[in-house]
Amino acid sequence: MNPATIKDVAKAADVSVATVSRVLHNLTGYSDKTKQKVMQAVEELGYQPNAIARGLVNKRTQTIGVLFPHVSSSFSSDILHGIEEIAQEKGFSVIVCNTAEEGKRTMKYLQVLREKQVDGIVFTSEVLKDEYFQAIKEMRVPVILVNTMSQKHMIPYVKVDDHQAAYHATDYLIQKGHREIAMISGSPKDRIAGLPRLEGYRQALADNGIEYIESRVANGDFNLEGGTEAMKKLLAEAPPFTALFAASDEMAIGAMNVALERGIKIPDDLSIIGYDDLKFARMIYPPLTTIHQPLTMMGRMASEKLISLIEEDSTQVSSSIVSHHLVERQTVRSKP
Amino acid sequence: MNPATIKDVAKAADVSVATVSRVLHNLTGYSDKTKQKVMQAVEELGYQPNAIARGLVNKRTQTIGVLFPHVSSSFSSDILHGIEEIAQEKGFSVIVCNTAEEGKRTMKYLQVLREKQVDGIVFTSEVLKDEYFQAIKEMRVPVILVNTMSQKHMIPYVKVDDHQAAYHATDYLIQKGHREIAMISGSPKDRIAGLPRLEGYRQALADNGIEYIESRVANGDFNLEGGTEAMKKLLAEAPPFTALFAASDEMAIGAMNVALERGIKIPDDLSIIGYDDLKFARMIYPPLTTIHQPLTMMGRMASEKLISLIEEDSTQVSSSIVSHHLVERQTVRSKP
DNA sequence: CTCATTAAGTTAAACGTTTACTTTAATAAA
DNA sequence: TTTATTAAAGTAAACGTTTAACTTAATGAG
Numbered sequence: 001m002n003p004a005t006i007k008d009v010a011k012a013a014d015v016s017v018a019t020v021s022r023v024l025h026n027l028t029g030y031s032d033k034t035k036q037k038v039m040q041a042v043e044e045l046g047y048q049p050n051a052i053a054r055g056l057v058n059k060r061t062q063t064i065g066v067l068f069p070h071v072s073s074s075f076s077s078d079i080l081h082g083i084e085e086i087a088q089e090k091g092f093s094v095i096v097c098n099t100a101e102e103g104k105r106t107m108k109y110l111q112v113l114r115e116k117q118v119d120g121i122v123f124t125s126e127v128l129k130d131e132y133f134q135a136i137k138e139m140r141v142p143v144i145l146v147n148t149m150s151q152k153h154m155i156p157y158v159k160v161d162d163h164q165a166a167y168h169a170t171d172y173l174i175q176k177g178h179r180e181i182a183m184i185s186g187s188p189k190d191r192i193a194g195l196p197r198l199e200g201y202r203q204a205l206a207d208n209g210i211e212y213i214e215s216r217v218a219n220g221d222f223n224l225e226g227g228t229e230a231m232k233k234l235l236a237e238a239p240p241f242t243a244l245f246a247a248s249d250e251m252a253i254g255a256m257n258v259a260l261e262r263g264i265k266i267p268d269d270l271s272i273i274g275y276d277d278l279k280f281a282r283m284i285y286p287p288l289t290t291i292h293q294p295l296t297m298m299g300r301m302a303s304e305k306l307i308s309l310i311e312e313d314s315t316q317v318s319s320s321i322v323s324h325h326l327v328e329r330q331t332v333r334s335k336p
Numbered sequence: 337m338n339p340a341t342i343k344d345v346a347k348a349a350d351v352s353v354a355t356v357s358r359v360l361h362n363l364t365g366y367s368d369k370t371k372q373k374v375m376q377a378v379e380e381l382g383y384q385p386n387a388i389a390r391g392l393v394n395k396r397t398q399t400i401g402v403l404f405p406h407v408s409s410s411f412s413s414d415i416l417h418g419i420e421e422i423a424q425e426k427g428f429s430v431i432v433c434n435t436a437e438e439g440k441r442t443m444k445y446l447q448v449l450r451e452k453q454v455d456g457i458v459f460t461s462e463v464l465k466d467e468y469f470q471a472i473k474e475m476r477v478p479v480i481l482v483n484t485m486s487q488k489h490m491i492p493y494v495k496v497d498d499h500q501a502a503y504h505a506t507d508y509l510i511q512k513g514h515r516e517i518a519m520i521s522g523s524p525k526d527r528i529a530g531l532p533r534l535e536g537y538r539q540a541l542a543d544n545g546i547e548y549i550e551s552r553v554a555n556g557d558f559n560l561e562g563g564t565e566a567m568k569k570l571l572a573e574a575p576p577f578t579a580l581f582a583a584s585d586e587m588a589i590g591a592m593n594v595a596l597e598r599g600i601k602i603p604d605d606l607s608i609i610g611y612d613d614l615k616f617a618r619m620i621y622p623p624l625t626t627i628h629q630p631l632t633m634m635g636r637m638a639s640e641k642l643i644s645l646i647e648e649d650s651t652q653v654s655s656s657i658v659s660h661h662l663v664e665r666q667t668v669r670s671k672p
Numbered sequence: 673c674t675c676a677t678t679a680a681g682t683t684a685a686a687c688g689t690t691t692a693c694t695t696t697a698a699t700a701a702a
Numbered sequence: 703t704t705t706a707t708t709a710a711a712g713t714a715a716a717c718g719t720t721t722a723a724c725t726t727a728a729t730g731a732g
Contacts, residue, residue, distance in 0.1 A: 392717090
């Protein structure tokens with residue numbers, strides 16, 4: 001026996017499907033008695049509405065798609081967590097899409113999401129290519145960018161101000177008395193997370209009258225291995241430094257590990273500040289001082305914005321720069 | 337102008353919708369000439385099929401639902417990664433469902449998944465209550481369990497043998513010459529991940545003629561704080577020990593941190609082995625020796641099994657015990 | 673030339689809802 | 703009593719596909 005449909009309920013309650021539908025939606029146009037009959041039939045048959053059929057007529061699926069470059073990173077999953085939380089609260093489901101490195105599957109996924117008629121899209125941590133923008137535009141659903149942005153197209157985004165956050169981190173080290181400050185950066189070609197952090201660092205130095213020395217910054221590609229390599233390079237080639245700003249926690253940890261191996265004490269011999277505040281930043285020893293990005297909250301905000309765009313069909317775009325904050329743990333200390 | 341439908345294509349190509357549908361599905365019953373016309377119309381109109389409408393008639397949505405207790409844990413996201421990877425390869429989308437602690441939202445989500453007509457369900461890391469089982473049974477879709485199992489119901493699962501893995505970890509310490517071995521466990525009430533690991537530990541001791549001392553095991557609830565608390569308790573109350581088996585990496589790290597704070601050198605003074613091999617196990621210093629659970633692969637396997645269950649409608653259940661392995665890093669050393 | 677076969681195509685029902693429109697009957701107002 | 707009003711329902715179209723059943727015309731066999 002197949003699952004009960006609204007027709008079965010109607011038959012069992014001896015009314016029309018329209019009436020059943022009305023009862024189920026709490027509309028008007030039926031007596032208390034009919035309502036009882038209907039409810040009883042629903043109960044007996046274990047009826048559950050079919051959202052697919054509903055979606056077909058409403059042209060609404062109550063589903064959003066979320067695109068990530070790496071689903072499994074701690075980073076993405078924190079954002080996802082926030083998105084999912086709000087979505088479910090508001091009656092939406094979320095389809096996760098792993099676009100893989102370089103957005104290899106982005107176009108493919110965009111098409112799937114279109115065919116599946118999602119009501120909106122969250123696009124995270126990847127640069128929004130023109131091609132993507134066009135595809136999304138054709139779908140005529142709202143998008144919201146998280147942890148990325150587009151200067152070319154007016155699309156609402158949620159992100160922290162990387163430049164400012166990097167400035168903050170660097171300035172913090174300076175306030176602690178450091179003047180020889182190295183940096184492990186992301187790729188300067190990355191205009192979203194790479195360049196701005198590098199520039200924030202430079203600006204902070206400049207504003208404090210500290211000379212920028214190019215050999216004091218090394219690119220670590222945001223990951224652990226990159227961090228250790230960059231640290232080794234810095235130790236070998238850069239003029240001595242008493243503090244280090246790493247543009248990601250992973251790189252910070254890579255750097256800490258080589259320091260540890262070489263007997264460089266943290267924070268006594270070297271102060272380190274990271275960026276991201278991933279879960280493990282507080283797990284390592286000593287716990288990492290870092291820039292906290294409120295990822296879960298950013299996910300929530302994005303979800304909320306997107307859904308209001310969907311429901312109110314409002315056309316106004318509003319982006320949010322969410323504020324980072326610096327969490328002081330134990331890897332930075334004042335220079336005497 | 338609304339998105340083009342198959343009717344629009346039919347009109348533009350001057351054929352019936354049935355014909356369009358057939359050429360789109362590469363069936364027979366049309367000439368080359370018509371195919372050209374249709375393809376051209378598709379092109380011009382930018383037609384994309386509507387999966388919702390298709391789902392309604394096919395009774396297939398090409399979508400699976402995945403239930404997790406914590407979406408944001410590194411643990412879950414590795415599994416999700418594997419699931420998503422295979423799913424997309426096979427043309428399925430995945431809806432993520434965060435059931436929250438204690439499965440507070442599990443029933444609610446099961447209902448959503450039913451209404452959305454998912455074709456199958458992956459249920460992870462949570463005990464399958466009777467209530468859940470009934471709900472899923474009523475949906476008449478295949479389920480597969482990951483990282484959990486049910487002795488009561490015959491449902492295929494993918495997991496490692498926790499008892500055996502814990503035995504392995506403990507035995508490894510013993511082979512390294514340790515005989516005073518403490519354990520930080522999960523809750524013994526947890527029959528999936530808690531008890532079996534504890535029993536694996538006990539069994540390994542027994543098989544090697546080592547007495548089990550109750551005060552040498554402390555419950556750390558699988559998380560960091562629990563790990564640090566348990567470690568403190570052990571240090572204070574347990575008879576001295578030279579090695580420690582922690583039933584999760586997080587707890588292992590918690591323990592390592594208190595060791596570090598108290599000047600206990602790892603592995604010189606104390607050997608530690610963890611369980612899970614989360615991403616950060618190799619990031620910390622010294623890198624953690626631990627039991628590797630192939631989470632991504634488990635996700636892949638689950639996805640594959642589920643989809644074959646969906647597609648072949650085969651009714652045979654086959655579970656997989658996947659093999660863990662011990663990854664030797666730098667937190668264990670032989671006792672002289 | 674007739675009949676069967678086949679290829680190329682069309683028609684229309686079905687999937688499970690929602691909803692605009694219509695009908696029916698009861699009640700109230702005049 | 704007649705007419706308007708209202709509440710309680712029913713009817714049927716629509717959403718965008720797929721597909722079984724049917725039609726038409728061309729081809730070939732006998």
